[in-house]
Amino acid sequence: MEKDPGLNLQHYLWKDGLGYLLHPSIPLPPPETNYRIADLGTGTGIWALDLARQLPSTVQICGFDISSAQFPHPNYLPSNAKLEVMDSLQVEPPEELLESFDIVHLRLWLGIVMNGDPSAVLTHALKLLRPGGYIQWGEIDPNRGIAEGPNGEEAPHVAKILNVQAKIKDLRWIPALPKLFAQYDLEDIKEDFAFEQSWQSKMIADSSCAVVQEMANNGSRFVMEKLERVGVDVPKAYEEVCGGARLTQPFCVTVGRKPIKMSV
Numbered sequence: 001m002e003k004d005p006g007l008n009l010q011h012y013l014w015k016d017g018l019g020y021l022l023h024p025s026i027p028l029p030p031p032e033t034n035y036r037i038a039d040l041g042t043g044t045g046i047w048a049l050d051l052a053r054q055l056p057s058t059v060q061i062c063g064f065d066i067s068s069a070q071f072p073h074p075n076y077l078p079s080n081a082k083l084e085v086m087d088s089l090q091v092e093p094p095e096e097l098l099e100s101f102d103i104v105h106l107r108l109w110l111g112i113v114m115n116g117d118p119s120a121v122l123t124h125a126l127k128l129l130r131p132g133g134y135i136q137w138g139e140i141d142p143n144r145g146i147a148e149g150p151n152g153e154e155a156p157h158v159a160k161i162l163n164v165q166a167k168i169k170d171l172r173w174i175p176a177l178p179k180l181f182a183q184y185d186l187e188d189i190k191e192d193f194a195f196e197q198s199w200q201s202k203m204i205a206d207s208s209c210a211v212v213q214e215m216a217n218n219g220s221r222f223v224m225e226k227l228e229r230v231g232v233d234v235p236k237a238y239e240e241v242c243g244g245a246r247l248t249q250p251f252c253v254t255v256g257r258k259p260i261k262m263s264v
Helices: 008-018 046-056 117-127 156-167 179-182 198-218 221-230 234-242
Strands: 037-039 061-064 081-085 101-107 131-142 147-150 187-194 246-248 249-256
Touching: 008 046, 008 187, 008 198, 008 249, 037 117, 046 061, 046 081, 046 101, 101 117, 117 131, 117 234, 131 179, 147 187, 156 221, 156 234, 156 246, 156 249, 179 234, 187 198, 187 246, 198 221, 198 234, 198 246
Parallel strands: 037 061, 037 101, 061 081, 101 131
Antiparallel strands: 131 249, 147 246, 187 249
8 A cells, every 4th residue: 555645734734624623513522431433544543643632541542444554653652542454345344343432533535435335434434333423524525626716717727637536436425425424314414614724725736736647647548538538737737726726625524423223
C-alpha cells in the first residue's frame, strides 16, 4: 500500500472547515466511563490520534485499516489510542468487536466504495456499534463542488479537473447518505456541509490537480480515455490555480444514532 502524506493535510483542512472532529450533536463521554470509539479506514491514524488528545484518557480510540503501512510506531501512540489491521469491506467484523463501540467514524471512503454502493461498509460499521451509539460519516462531494476564478469568473481548465473527479466513479451515494441512514433505521440523523477556509483554497486546488495528474500518469485505459474525453490539461489548470482559481469540494458529514433495539 502506498503511503499518502496528503491524508494528514486533508485532516487539518477538514478540521478547520468544519470546526470539529466529532459532530456537536454527538454527546461527549463522561470522564469516568469505559467509552470506545472506532475509526474505520484510519490511514495514518491522524483523526483518531488528534481526537485522543482532546478526550479523557479513559476513552479508548481504535483506528482500523486494511494495512498498517501508514501507522505510526506503537511506541509513539497515546495511551488511549491503538491502530489495528481490519478489512472494513467485510460485512462481518471479528466477533469480539461486535457492538463494542459507542461511536464509529468513517471519512473519505469515496475512492474505495465500489459500484456506488456503500451498504457493506455501513453494515460493518453498524455491527461494531453498541445500541444507542453514534455513527459519523464524512465525505467530499465533487458533484457539489465549485470551480471558478477569484472574482467568480469561469476557470475552464479547473472546471474540467472537477468534472473528472465527479464522474470517474458513481458518487451519487454521497448526498444520499442521510436517506440510506434512514433506510437502516438510524435515528437523530443530521447532515452538515462546509467548505475549507478561503485562504486554504490553493492547497485544495493543488491537491486536486496532483490527484488528476497521478491518474494521467498511472491510470487504467478507462481513466485515460475519460481524461482525454473531458479534455483535461493539468498544466493549464495549474496556471489557473496560480492565478487564483478555486477548485473546492464540500465536506459533507452525516450522523445517525443506532436504536436501542436494532438488528443489522
